[in-house]
Amino acid sequence: MVPVKKEFVNNMFSVEGKVALVTGATGALGKVLAKAYGYAGAKVIMTGRSEGKLKELEDEFKAENIDCCYVVADPAKEEDVQGLIKASVEKYGEINILAVCHGYNKPQNILEQSVADWQYIMDADCKSVYIVCKYVAQQMVDQGKGGKMVVVTSQRSKRGMAGYTGYCTSKGGADLMVSSMACDLTAKYGINVNSICPTVFRSELTEWMFDPESAVYQNFMKREPIGRLAEPDDFVGFALFLSSEASNFMTGGNYDCSGGYLTC
Ligand code: NDP
Numbered sequence: 001m002v003p004v005k006k007e008f009v010n011n012m013f014s015v016e017g018k019v020a021l022v023t024g025a026t027g028a029l030g031k032v033l034a035k036a037y038g039y040a041g042a043k044v045i046m047t048g049r050s051e052g053k054l055k056e057l058e059d060e061f062k063a064e065n066i067d068c069c070y071v072v073a074d075p076a077k078e079e080d081v082q083g084l085i086k087a088s089v090e091k092y093g094e095i096n097i098l099a100v101c102h103g104y105n106k107p108q109n110i111l112e113q114s115v116a117d118w119q120y121i122m123d124a125d126c127k128s129v130y131i132v133c134k135y136v137a138q139q140m141v142d143q144g145k146g147g148k149m150v151v152v153t154s155q156r157s158k159r160g161m162a163g164y165t166g167y168c169t170s171k172g173g174a175d176l177m178v179s180s181m182a183c184d185l186t187a188k189y190g191i192n193v194n195s196i197c198p199t200v201f202r203s204e205l206t207e208w209m210f211d212p213e214s215a216v217y218q219n220f221m222k223r224e225p226i227g228r229l230a231e232p233d234d235f236v237g238f239a240l241f242l243s244s245e246a247s248n249f250m251t252g253g254n255y256d257c258s259g260g261y262l263t264c
Contacts, residue, residue: 049074
């Protein structure tokens with residue numbers, strides 16, 4: 001029997017010294033994860049389309065001695081993403097972890113939604129994931145040291161919903177893309193690719209759903225074995241796990257992070 005190694009166990013959750021690239025870093029989940037990587041000793045590259053917000057984050061993180069920088073880029077634009085990889089490597093020499101945290105939705109009934117609006121959601125939530133993962137994967141392959149990719153999709157990738165023909169389709173596509181990328185990238189190049197499928201996490205946009213008096217909250221509680229909606233820390237723990245060596249045997253998975261929403 002191969003004994004468990006003390007040094008491995010002591011360091012298996014560490015991302016210290018790694019270089020982590022976070023898309024959608026200006027968003028609720030991207031921001032908490034970027035900061036968590038920083039607290040855990042990683043060097044953090046934050047990206048998004050809003051320079052003002054990225055600069056604010058950089059100032060905030062640097063005030064806490066987090067080694068970080070930002071690069072403005074639209075994840076759905078190939079040339080932006082190529083520039084992002086170049087700038088990241090110029091700054092830190094390599095990329096070891098990718099966290100895809102950007103996303104967009106504009107719910108509309110299919111009968112009222114234009115094809116252009118639907119395509120915009122598909123580009124923002126699916127095509128962009130392909131572009132970012134493709135170019136980061138190439139960089140990781142060139143480095144020859146493997147890597148970890150964590151893509152945030154949604155619990156809506158597994159269930160339909162009124163007004164969500166764009167969002168559910170793109171998130172479902174991203175989940176299958178993750179599984180397919182694992183087939184391309186893990187055995188040969190040591191790059192683990194997984195997705196996290198969340199339900200509702202507390203953020204500025206979702207705060208209203210946490211009101212126990214609201215119908216939305218009460219409906220969720222009928223199907224939430226855990227008895228509450230999610231806090232940012234619930235996401236951070238899972239994402240750090242999938243970014244670390246502790247999850248070395250996990251790839252191609254679409255992992256539920258919903259407090260058990262799909263179980264009842
Ligand atoms: P937010 O809306 O807070 O932020 C997402 C970020 O994505 C924004 O800050 C924005 O950054 C970027 N973004 C917005 N629109 C686009 C677009 N059209 N194209 C590219 N980037 C865009 O989202 P959350 O942090 O709450 O969610 C993160 C991910 O998790 C998303 O994929 C979301 O779908 C998913 N999710 C979130 C849940 C939640 O409860 N929070 C539940 C289930 C899934 P910038 O403007 O700087 O580019």
